[in-house]
Amino acid sequence: MSAAVLARGLAAGYGGRAVVRDLALEVAPGEIFGLAGPDGAGKSTLLRVLVGELPPLAGEVRVLGARPGSPALRRAVAYMPAGYGLYPDLTVAENLDFFATLHGLGGAGRRARRAALLARVGLAGVEGRRAGALSGGMLQKLALACALVGAPRLLVLDEPTMGVDPLSRRAFWALLESVRGEGATVVVATASLEEAERCDRVGLMREGRLEAAGSPAELARVPGVRLLRVRARAPRAAAGLLAGIAGVRAVFPVGARLAVWADEGLAPEALRAALAARGETAEVEPARPGLHEAMLWRLAAEGAGDGP
Amino acid sequence: MSAALARLAALLAKEARQLLRDPRMRFFLVVPPLFQLVVFGYAATFEVRHAEVGVVDLARSEGSRALVAALGAGGRFRLHVYRGRAEAAGALVRGEVRAVVVFPHDFARRPRVQVLADGSDSNSALLVLGQAGRLLRTAWAARAGAAPPLAVEERPWFNQALEDRWFFVPGVIANVVLITVLVLTAMAVVREREGGTLEQLLVAPVGRLELVLGKLLPVAAVGLADVALIVAVGVGLFGIPFRGEPLELLAGTLLFLLSAQGLGLLVSTWSATQRQALLLSFLVIMPLVVLSGFAFPIENMPGPAQALTWANPLRYYLVVVRGAFLKGTGLADHPFELGMMAALGAAAVAASLARLR
Amino acid sequence: MGLEARSGTAPLLVARGLVRRFGSFTAVAGVDLELAAGEVFGLLGANGAGKTTTIRMLCGTLAPTAGSIVLDGIDVVRRPRAARARLGYAAQRFSLYGDLTVGENLGLYAGLYGLRGAARRARVRWALEALGLAPWAGTPAARLPPGHRRRLALAAAVLHRPRVLFLDEPTSGVDPLARQRLWELLYRLAGEGAAILVTTHHMEEALFCDRLALMHEGRVIAAGAPDDLRARVPAGTVLELEGAGDGGVRARLAARPEVAEVVPRAGRLRVRLRPGADPAAARAALAPLVAPARLVPAEPDFEDVFVALLAARGEAAA
Missing domain, CATH: 3.40.1710.10 (abc type-2 transporter like domain)
Incomplete structure (x- = not known):
């Protein structure tokens, strides 16, 4: 089957200024694809192109085989914008009914759909509450329910779990999994690389470009170096010592510990011995880098530019 | 005290930079007053x-x-x-x-x-x-x-107060100053609130009075410059007579600036966004102009409207400006008007300071 | 409880019984905090947990409904202005002037904090260097990349060498390197004797703090050093799959009643048991599903800590 999302040479932006440049992207049907990157990397701009809100400046985009924004996609693509785009002065039921009406539902069909969706996201019983009075986690669930009202084949979400509590986050990801389980494709933007690991595949965005795409495990692989975790008595002093040890490539203090990137050949034992020789008794254990750790290493290794 | 002055100086330098750097602001300073003057001036000489x-x-x-x-x-x-x-x-x-x-x-x-x-x-x-x-x-x-x-x-x-052919033009000064200064003051404060920069200022050891003065003084300078510009163009280009004491015009203008800016500050305390501030400013400006005697004589207004004009600084400024231009009055001729503008201005600033918390 | 500042030093900041209501809504419902010099303290919680309201009260910009705050010996509630000279604050939102250059913004705040002449220039230069902003000194702040804008906010907050530094979500939305560098800078400032309070909703950032408090619905539900808090997750309730499992293993595990969720983490599957599940029994029940791979106990992360603490309060079951 053809790709759910396909972009080639895509440029997009505002007022003729490209925020996203020369971007190629392919999302397979039925996968949860994460777009990760810092603020300003172009994630939201790209998502807005995919849902047809922003016409591209250049390049080619196909969503479910059609041009974004074309009438054929109106039902098939759902979008949950950052900040959710709900009406705080309307109740939960009114918000949902409004979106249902936009999808041509009315009467008993709309009531049934509303009940089913609210039950699914765990909001049954709060139909009469104003959206503005909901907690962050509940608001996020309502936003998802509104996005799901038309049973979309592609669900596009912009930082949906930003700042919600861990329980709500888990519940939300369980819902995304269930949506995917029904055959839908999910594209989700996140600023957190830890969260991006929940995706099947991740695209790393930076300065308007898609730098790499792959499974979290592929992207977290860093050849030639290894990650060691050091717990020292005086971690901030140990950072200086570690930097002077042969084979140590980068040292990142993390609270009471240190994340040390070293040559592949440097064994934890050897590092411990080297530290001991410098008067620091430390515990050293191997660690597996996640997406965040790998990205940190790459950025540090390339000495990310610091000038205008 | 000198520490407070140093902080005020830092705030003023920043305001000046922002005013001069913003092209929209530069436009706002020069074009509307000249436009109004030309329109009214030419209309009066057509x-x-x-x-x-x-x-x-x-x-x-x-x-x-x-x-x-x-x-x-x-x-x-x-x-x-x-x-x-x-x-x-x-x-x-x-x-x-x-x-x-x-x-x-x-x-x-x-x-x-x-x-x-x-x-x-x-x-x-x-x-x-x-x-x-x-x-x-x-x-x-x-x-x-x-x-x-x-x-x-x-x-x-139907309009017995109409007494001189240049009756209108001095009033234009008052209106231009009112609109420019009230809107600029309200916007200057709300822009900080909207942009989140006010939060940062309030965490610095800056007093509320310093903060408010830092906003009022640059806009007052703009108001004064506008008055000078209009007077220069009006007298020089359109030949409007100026018969009174410049000192009276200056004193009246300063006190009117205080009262108009006080209203602007007050508007800003009720506005969360610049859009709201602009809307609210014009909601305030319209009755001020209508109830000032600028176009409609106060004596012809119904009683309650006449009563309202007592709280209208524009009413007093019009008397001073027209006096200075047309009647040749001096500083001693309008103690009541000057006093009322000072009182209204002080009240508005005090109310704003109390609300700015 | 772990709320007391580290021993040996008098606390720089002591807050007791902080409450803030907005109408009928209670944003902060009784928070106690203590910060010592040299300490990086984290306030963790979701949006709406009361972090920003707390920080605004501590800075003296928002009067508490009840409670007391003493910062470096000054009563913040009664003398907020005196306290402001000794504290620095960087808001969550960029709150400097986009139309002024980096240097002008810093010059303004140096002036507002009472620095003048050569001292002012020297301090601005120090801040530009310390935060790596020197190449950007002449750039309007609005044109800085988002990460640099945060650094500028931080630079403005530390110009006057505050005793206590408050940072609201300083790392939200920045790339991993910027985040790491920011924490390293905080360690440096703390090393020079400042007490630093940082809020974040990224649970994984808890490890960066010397001590932290977890906030939920206006209350501190737990506080202490990161490792102490991790010790509060019942042993064996977080497992990792060691060795290769087949493709269906994730779905098989997720379908089990004792499993809360299965998520990939750093190339392995992480299995979180439901609160209340018996770890030994669960492992025994799950083992046949994953063979030949094995489920081994893993170090809990702060999401686990948070969920375990809520479970202990009887809220996770909902």
């Missing part, structure tokens, strides 16, 4: 063309007939002849003519004419009065030579 004017010649003398002929020549006025004052007044009330020129019975003995104009449209009344009067005087002088000069009694109807 020649009258084909104005409908009634004539009542009760004298039926040779001299009066000649003047009627002179009035009708040249195409400025289209004449309608009435037999009596009552008939002409009826036409004026119905709006069929914009002015009526009456030659009294004793014109031959005592050369004087009465020019009645429809003062409900003050601007055109002024124009018609002025031009008809000038034309009659010129024609009379050319004809009679050594005879006693023609007395022209100009009398606007």
Whole structure:
């Protein structure tokens, strides 16, 4: 089957200024694809192109085989914008009914759909509450329910779990999994690389470009170096010592510990011995880098530019 | 104290930079005042063309007939002849003519004419009065030579306060200053609130008074510059007479700036966004202008409206500005107006300081 | 409880019984905090947990409904202005002037904090260097990349060498390197004797703090050093799959009643048991599903800590 999302040479932006440049992207049907990157990397701009809100400046985009924004996609693509785009002065039921009406539902069909969706996201019983009075986690669930009202084949979400509590986050990801389980494709933007690991595949965005795409495990692989975790008595002093040890490539203090990137050949034992020789008794254990750790290493290794 | 001054200096330097750097601001400083001045100035000096004017010649003398002929020549006025004052007044009330020129019975003995104009449209009344009067005087002088000069009694109807052809232009200064300064003050504060920068300022050891002065002074400077600009262009280019004391104008302007900026500050305390501030500013400005005597005389307003004008700083500033321009008044002539503006300004600033928490 | 500042030093900041209501809504419902010099303290919680309201009260910009705050010996509630000279604050939202350059913004705040002449220039230069902003000194702040804008906010907050530094979500939305560098800078400032309070909703950032408090619905539900808090997750309730499992293993595990969720983490599957599940029994029940791979106990992360603490309060079951 053809790709759910396909972009080639895509440029997009505002007022003729490209925020996203020369971007190629392919999302397979039925996968949860994460777009990760810092603020300003172009994630939201790209998502807005995919849902047809922003016409591209250049390049080619196909969503479910059609041009974004074309009438054929109106039902098939759902979008949950950052900040959710709900009406705080309307109740939960009114918000949902409004979106249902936009999808041509009315009467008993709309009531049934509303009940089913609210039950699914765990909001049954709060139909009469104003959206503005909901907690962050509940608001996020309502936003998802509104996005799901038309049973979309592609669900596009912009930082949906930003700042919600861990329980709500888990519940939300369980819902995304269930949506995917029904055959839908999910594209989700996140600023957190830890969260991006929940995706099947991740695209790393930076300065308007898609730098790499792959499974979290592929992207977290860093050849030639290894990650060691050091717990020292005086971690901030140990950072200086570690930097002077042969084979140590980068040292990142993390609270009471240190994340040390070293040559592949440097064994934890050897590092411990080297530290001991410098008067620091430390515990050293191997660690597996996640997406965040790998990205940190790459950025540090390339000495990310610091000038205008 | 000197620490407070140093902080104020830092704030002022920042405001000045922002004001001068923002192209929209630069535009706002110069263009609207000049635009208003030019529009009002030219409107007030436009020649009258084909104005409908009634004539009542009760004298039926040779001299009066000649003047009627002179009035009708040249195409400025289209004449309608009435037999009596009552008939002409009826036409004026119905709006069929914009002015009526009456030659009294004793014109031959005592050369004087009465020019009645429809003062409900003050601007055109002024124009018609002025031009008809000038034309009659010129024609009379050319004809009679050594005879006693023609007395022209100009009398606007429905608007007895209309007393000078330049009545309007000084008022423009007051309005321009009011709008510019009130909006700029409100926006300057709200822009900080909207942009989140106010939060940061409030965490620094800056006093509220320093903060407010840092906002008021740069905008006051802008207001003063606008007044100077309009006065220079008005007097220099349009030949508006300035008969009074510059010091009075300065004092009146400073106190009016205080009261207008106080209102701007007050507006800002109720606005979360610049859009709200702009809307609220104009909601405040409109009644201020209407209830100021700028266009509609206060004496003709219904009682409650008249009462409201007491709290309107523009009302007092208009008196001062018109006095300074037209009547040649001095600093000592308007203690009440100056005092009221000071009091209103102080009250508004105090209320804003209390609300800015 | 772990709320007391580290021993040996008098606390720089002591807050007791902080409450803030907005109408009928209670944003902060009784918070006690203590910060010592040299300490990086984290305030963790979701949006709406009361972090920003707390920080605004501590800075003296929002009067508490009840409670007391003493910062470096000054009563913040009664003398907020005196306290402001000794504290620095960087808001969550960029709150400097986009139309002024980096240098002008810093000059403004140096002036507002009472620095003048050569001292002012020297301090601005120090801040530009310390935060790596020197190449950007002449750039309008609005044109800085988002990460640099945060650094500028931080630079403005530390110009006057505050005793206590408050940072609201300083790392939200920045790339991993910027985040790491920011924490390293905080360690440096703390090393020079400042007490630093940082809020974040990224649970994984808890490890960066010397001590932290977890906030939920206006209350601190737990506080202490990161490792102490991790010790509060019942042992064996977080497992990792060691060795290769087949493709269906994730779905098989997720379908089990004792499993809360299965998520990939750093190339392995992480299995979180439902609160209340018996770890030994669960492992025994799950083992046949994953063979030949094995489920081994893993170090809990702060999401686990948070969920375990809520479970202990009886809220996770909902």
